[in-house]
Amino acid sequence: MSKTVHIESAAQFSSLLSSSRIVVVDFYADWCGPCKAIAPMYEQLSAQLSRPNIITFTKVNTDTQSQVAQSYGITAMPTFMIFKNGREVSKIRGARAQELSEAVKKLAAEADSDGTSGGFGEASTSGGPTWRGAELPRGYSDITDQVDIRGLDLLNSDSELGGVRALFDSAAPSSLGSGKGKGKAIGAESKSDWVESDVDEQLMLYIPFQSTLKVHTIQLTSLPPKSEDDDEIPMRPRTIQLYTNRAHNLGFEEADDIPSTQSITLASTDWDEKTGTAKVELRFVKFQNITSLVIFVVDGDGEGEKVRLDRVRIVGETGEKRDMGKLEKVGEDS
Structure with a gap:
């Protein structure tokens, strides 16, 4: 069973960015040939590396979720974006399977090694996450x-x-x-x-x-x-x-x-x-x-x-x- 989350609203996407340490996003379109070609490899990465609240793989249909796509400047499909602690750390345009695989696996390894660093109430050790003194409201x-x-x-x-x-x-x-x-x-x-x-x-x-x-x-x-x-x-x-x-x-x-x-x-x-x-x-x-x-x-x-x-x-x-x-x-x- 696929572990990939299909985004159905901007609020759902914002919620994932705040609840999962790493979020991988596949911006695609149903009519896009390269999107279909790389989809099996993306699903394989998702099946291997997905972990609740740590690494989440998502797919955003740019035709049905145009607001989300426009918010991140998506102009070509497929485009892959990787977020860590709510911040963009990588953006890959095109069906570049090796580059995507290496980027995702590197961050997955970092997630294993840094434990809960940068989480709620803790200081950042990687320079990306921001310390917060209170939990985030759901969806924001x-x-x-x-x-x-x-x-x-x-x-x-x-x-x-x-x-x-x-x-x-x-x-x-x-x-x-x-x-x-x-x-x-x-x-x-x-x-x-x-x-x-x-x-x-x-x-x-x-x-x-x-x-x-x-x-x-x-x-x-x-x-x-x-x-x-x-x-x-x-x-x-x-x-x-x-x-x-x-x-x-x-x-x-x-x-x-x-x-x-x-x-x-x-x-x-x-x-x-x-x-x-x-x-x-x-x-x-x-x-x-x-x-x-x-x-x-x-x-x-x-x-x-x-x-x-x-x-x-x-x-x-x-x-x-x-x-x-x-x-x-x-x-x-x-």
């Missing part, structure tokens, strides 16, 4: 890799600590598991891998994207120190306001004058104590065609004067690529 993927790192902007952050890019580091927070919130310094300037607000408890984070997204959930990780010896313990965010599709970051006064797309109040029980992560579930209908997000941390949960963030993860679905060449950063540097 971690799309943090769609963040345009060059255009990030963060207002009111302590310049002595980490910069805005630290929030999107693919590795686990260095403070995780220490219980003290004092992780290792990173980078050439030996700065921390988290950010804190500066003169008060507010932060204004601007996140542009490389694609038009459907954003379902935002995962925020905050790991303030637990030691009672610290005089100024930063707080976790409490009130958060979200603004969509802005051309640049907002000023704090400007944010007060503009209605937010959604306002969220986090309780202390919303934070997972093991990972320091809160899942901010959005009103999905309002976050369907998103090119940028502004996350405004209005205040923190506690009596402190500063707010801390360690990681931000974006969860949802990707859409069409944007032309990033015309983007310009406006506003202060973080």
